[in-house]
Amino acid sequence: MSIYTWKFDLTNYCFLFSISYSTIVFASFLGFTALVVMFAFIILITSKYCERCITTGNYELVHDVTFNIAFSMSWVTISTVGYGHLLPVSGERNLDCLSMEFIAFLESFVGVFYAGLCGAVFYSRLTKAWDKAEVSFSHVMCLRRDADADGCPVLEIRIVNNVSIIFVNSLLNKTSG
Numbered sequence: 001m002s003i004y005t006w007k008f009d010l011t012n013y014c015f016l017f018s019i020s021y022s023t024i025v026f027a028s029f030l031g032f033t034a035l036v037v038m039f040a041f042i043i044l045i046t047s048k049y050c051e052r053c054i055t056t057g058n059y060e061l062v063h064d065v066t067f068n069i070a071f072s073m074s075w076v077t078i079s080t081v082g083y084g085h086l087l088p089v090s091g092e093r094n095l096d097c098l099s100m101e102f103i104a105f106l107e108s109f110v111g112v113f114y115a116g117l118c119g120a121v122f123y124s125r126l127t128k129a130w131d132k133a134e135v136s137f138s139h140v141m142c143l144r145r146d147a148d149a150d151g152c153p154v155l156e157i158r159i160v161n162n163v164s165i166i167f168v169n170s171l172l173n174k175t176s177g
Helices: 013-017 021-050 067-078 097-133 160-176
Strands: 053-056 085-089 136-138 142-145 153-156 157-160
Touching: 021 067, 021 097, 067 097, 085 097, 097 136
Parallel strands: none
Antiparallel strands: 053 085, 136 157, 142 153
């Protein structure tokens, strides 16, 4: 008897640290667009079987759902903006439209999950760069009047990159010895 175990492999995730930020933004945009188009087709197909399940903001039924309407409803739903110009008919009013309501629920959940995933990727990239920087802040702040800024008060702090200090100190030790 075998027991199925699911293992998440992070080795494929590490490539995200070697590609540029612009590539990550472009890939995120392509992924978002692909999800919107996929759900637009699902909405379009479902609307053919469940007629009169999409309404406008004035609760007027949309009789002929085109790809443009499905695409508009899809990107508003997946981004969770919710302008209210297109929405599924409530399942309480028409039980046939319960599937359209479920698709909207599923799409908004996927949108929130995808936004969180993209945010996590950006955050991990930024913290990885921050860890490499080894930045230290001074313990003392100075408030002084700046002559260039018409005597306005200026708050001054010192920021030091520890990696460059270590490099400079090692150079000084080599030249002095």
